[in-house]
Amino acid sequence: GAGVSQSPSNKVTEKGKDVELRCDPISGHTALYWYRQSLGQGLEFLIYFQGNSAPDKSGLPSDRFSAERTGGSVSTLTIQRTQQEDSAVYLCASSPPERGGETQYFGPGTRLLVL
Amino acid sequence: GDSVTQMEGPVTLSEEAFLTINCTYTATGYPSLFWYVQYPGEGLQLLLKATKADDKGSNKGFEATYRKETTSFHLEKGSVQVSDSAVYFCALSDRADKLIFGTGTRLQVFP
Numbered sequence: 001g002a003g004v005s006q007s008p009s010n011k012v013t014e015k016g017k018d019v020e021l022r023c024d025p026i027s028g029h030t031a032l033y034w035y036r037q038s039l040g041q042g043l044e045f046l047i048y049f050q051g052n053s054a055p056d057k058s059g060l061p062s063d064r065f066s067a068e069r070t071g072g073s074v075s076t077l078t079i080q081r082t083q084q085e086d087s088a089v090y091l092c093a094s095s096p097p098e099r100g101g102e103t104q105y106f107g108p109g110t111r112l113l114v115l
Numbered sequence: 116g117d118s119v120t121q122m123e124g125p126v127t128l129s130e131e132a133f134l135t136i137n138c139t140y141t142a143t144g145y146p147s148l149f150w151y152v153q154y155p156g157e158g159l160q161l162l163l164k165a166t167k168a169d170d171k172g173s174n175k176g177f178e179a180t181y182r183k184e185t186t187s188f189h190l191e192k193g194s195v196q197v198s199d200s201a202v203y204f205c206a207l208s209d210r211a212d213k214l215i216f217g218t219g220t221r222l223q224v225f226p
Contacts, residue, residue, distance in 0.1 A: 031212065033213060033214070035214070042216060042217075042218045042219060043204060043206075043214075043216035043219070044216075045213045045214065045215065048212070048213050056213060059213075091158075091159065093159075093214075095212070102212065103149075103161050103164065104161075104214060105161075106151075106158050106159040106160065107158060108157075108158045109158060
């Protein structure tokens with residue numbers, strides 16, 4: 001079946017511009033996660049959605065970062081006024097409704113480069 | 116807070132050698148433990164997992180045992196292949212189920 005999809009696959013932007021990254025989770029998965037993979041920081045958690053609500057936003061690095069999820073499905077991660085240190089691969093993952101140690105399925109990522 | 120520490124890489128082995136990648140964790144409570152793998156040019160995928168103490172996860176010849184007494188989840192394989200060359204990430208999931216990853220260990224297997 002279809003896995004987690006993300007778009008765009010690559011994004012090049014200029015410093016100071018806003019970007020939107022999209023994630024389509026696996027159908028029926030209620031939990032959705034955003035992570036960031038960068039050279040200096042490894043894999044970092046950003047935000048977690050259960051349905052449309054975000055009980056854990058603790059990983060968002062600054063108020064320039066925000067995310068929303070609508071219809072319990074698609075999620076958008078928005079970075080405002082991008083900075084060069086935002087360059088990274090942004091990964092989305094989803095997992096099924098059962099709680100406790102459930103496998104997260106990752107998308108291919110969006111590679112963001114801020115010039 | 117919760118954290119995962121795994122051995123620095125790269126790990127370089129000849130084909131058919133024995134592999135161990137060490138992973139230790141710090142956590143409150145009883146997390147689930149995972150190994151994820153990222154093959155060149157591909158996304159992250161689950162390799163194996165264990166959800167409670169003394170559980171052994173296994174897949175594709177890889178194994179790891181959840182050791183609560185040593186807070187470890189070391190990855191092992193008896194005979195590696197060139198196709199196992201990848202970056203391996205140890206991770207735990209906390210009460211909110213978010214994954215906390217180690218820094219990753221690159222494995223290079225040569226024929």
